Amino acid sequence: MIIFGTRGVTTTHEKGVFHCPSCGPGSGFRWRRVRRFFTLYFIPVIPLDLVGEFIECNQCKRTYDLRVLEYNPASEALKLEGEFHKTLRQVMLASIPATLRLDRPALVRLMELHESLGHPGVDIGRWERDAADFASSGGSLFTSLKELGGAVSDHGRETLVEAGYAAAASFNHLESAHLGDLAGALGMTPSHYHGLMKTLETAGRLPLPAESPALPA
Incomplete structure (x- = not known):
């Protein structure tokens, strides 16, 4: 057989x-x-x-x-760093009054503020492209922030909130609850958020009001 x-x-x-x-x-x-x-x-x-x-x-x-x-860890790290800095710039764009026209003077103001906070400088053309991307997305970052929140450290989350706060303060927009929503989207707890606000106030790094914007419970 x-x-x-x-x-x-x-x-x-x-x-x-x-x-x-x-x-x-x-x-x-x-x-x-x-x-x-x-x-x-x-x-x-x-x-x-x-x-x-x-x-x-x-x-x-x-x-x-x-x-x-x-898989190249170094390449992946550079990609994540680039995405982080783009998100940071868009956080700053989202933190100014929605009624404000994002013209060149406003973008130059944000660009100078961005560099004063110690972040890598980019030219005004990049800011204009970021502003166009932000406008085309409908002006909402919260979905992408939730995705990014799990990939960055606590320091990274604090850096994003600080940049948003600096932009809001620069345009006298601190009455908005936007920063609390921003911190919540990044996964920050209320105690973490308010602790950051206190640290920034103590260090004199930002012109904080007597009461910082509330983080939704």
């Missing part, structure tokens, strides 16, 4: 070094391929279709999608 069938056979296509999400950089990997074979008497004889591919870490033995080889 002739015994035949099919079964999967796993082979190593390539070896190298990658940044393992569990073990970190410099981890060895094997690029594994699973191919179906026609078997005769349980022996793989004829290769058939490719069933799947995956990356296996030599150290922790965990497996990952092939896209893990494209």
Whole structure:
């Protein structure tokens, strides 16, 4: 009697070094391929279709999608930093009165304030593009802030709120509850938010009123 069938056979296509999400950089990997074979008497004889591919870490033995080889921590960090600074500029744009026209003098004022707070300088053209993006988004940042809030540290959240406060103070817009909403969207607790306001007041970094805008409970 002739015994035949099919079964999967796993082979190593390539070896190298990658940044393992569990073990970190410099981890060895094997690029594994699973191919179906026609078997005769349980022996793989004829290769058939490719069933799947995956990356296996030599150290922790965990497996990952092939896209893990494209992961570059330094590049990802730069991308996140760029997104953070763009969000910071848009927070400043969102913190001034909605009735104010975002013309060049207003943007120059924000640009100078932004640099005075110690943030990387960008030219007026970038501010104009950011203002256009902000206007096209409908003037709401809260969805993107909630997404960003989980990716930044407490210091990053404080930096965004401070920038928003500085912009609001510069345009005499501190009566707005916007800053409380901003802090809430970033995931700051009421105690964290009010503690930040007190710290800024004590340090004399911002012209705070006697009572800071309330954070929604």
